[in-house]
Amino acid sequence: MSSPQITRQMTAHSGSPLTVTTPRGTFAAIDVRPASRPVATALLVPGYTGSKEDFAPIFDLLQTRGFRIVAIDQRGQYQSPGSTEADAYSVHELGADVVAIAHELGTPLHLVGHSFGGLITRAAVLSEPAAFSSLTLMSSGPSELPHGPRRTMIESAEPHLHALGLQKIYDSGQQALAGDPNWQAPPEPLRGFLRERFITSSAHALEFMGRTMLTEPDRVADLKDTGVPTLVMYGRDDNAWSPESQSDMALRLGAREVIIDGAMHSPAIENPTDSATALADFWDTYATAERTSP
Known part of the structure; x- marks a missing residue:
């Protein structure tokens, strides 16, 4: 990935910091509002090791289409407080967080989950379908993360998270990457942000x-039964869940499917224009909460 692509993660935008307070805790967010009354509100949920800033390149593009955008850090991510309890990070509990945030923002709203966030937003929709006008699964799959480099990284890091500490793990990882002649270090200020985000999570x-993320079962049939309109959107060269598995998921859901050219696992960063257009066009189709009941 070239430097011009990865620097988009630090794209300037018109959003403002927001703290969403719910009965389940507080969550750091970025709130992007159009000049006039919003057409609708969309809640964006990031993936594993991610944060609300992962959607920065599409904030103002969606704002110009009339949407209010709220992107969050999930519990324990970057600027949102976490828990030390394992059960707090189940799909059920994290999905319940999303439902609680949705109620604070006003339902029904459009919901987007990127990667691991897709598994969590799916759980939110399964628990309370009426809270959501639509669901977008962005670069997410039907079940657990399949075998490959990303899964290996998670499995390899787990035994060392507490023993070594996040700072040492991050710096060691960067040193290892630097040994690859094809690797390009991100420029500042992105480099500093990525490090700060990781070590403060x-x-x-x-x-x-x-x-x-490594144990989630296939719940595609359950999601289809909710009747919530769904968009499956992914990069043509996604290297987490394969494009083939995501296409099959879309078919099983009867969902709209959009493939983003020039993108891998982070289409909002790698091709923000096409990603924002796909989202806004989909949301315009479901401008109200009306849908066929399951």
Whole structure:
């Protein structure tokens, strides 16, 4: 990935910091509002090791289409407080967080989950379908993360999260990457942000979210039964869940499917224009909460 692509994660935007307070805790967020009354509100949920800033390149693109955008850090991610309890990071509990946040923002709303966030937003929809006008699974799969480099990284890191500490793990990882002649170090200020985000996140969140992502069963049929309109969107060269598995998931759901060219696992960063257009066009189709009941 080139430097111009990865620097988009630090894209300037018109959003403002927001703390969403719910009966389940407080969550750090970025709130992006259009100048006039929003067409609708969308809640964006990041993936494993991610944060609300992962959606920065599409904030203002969606704002210009009339949508209010709220992107969050899940519990234990970056600026949201975490827990030391394993059960706090199950799909059920993290999904319940999303439902609680949705109620604070006003339901029904559009919901987007990137990668691991897709598994969590699916759990939220399964628990309370009426809270959501639609669901977008962005670069997420039907079940646990399949075997490959990303799964190996999570499995390899877990035994060391507490023993070594996040700072040492991050710096050691960067040193290892530097040994690859094809690797390009991110420029500042992105480099500093990525390090700060990782080392200030909860080690317990990384441990237990990782376990959750590696054990989630296939719940595609259950999601289809909710009747919530769904978009399956992924990069043409996704290297986490394969494009083939995501396409099959879309078919099984009867969902709209959009493939983003020039993107791998982070289409909002790698091709923000096409990603924002796909989201806004999908949301415009379901501008109200009306849908066929399950």
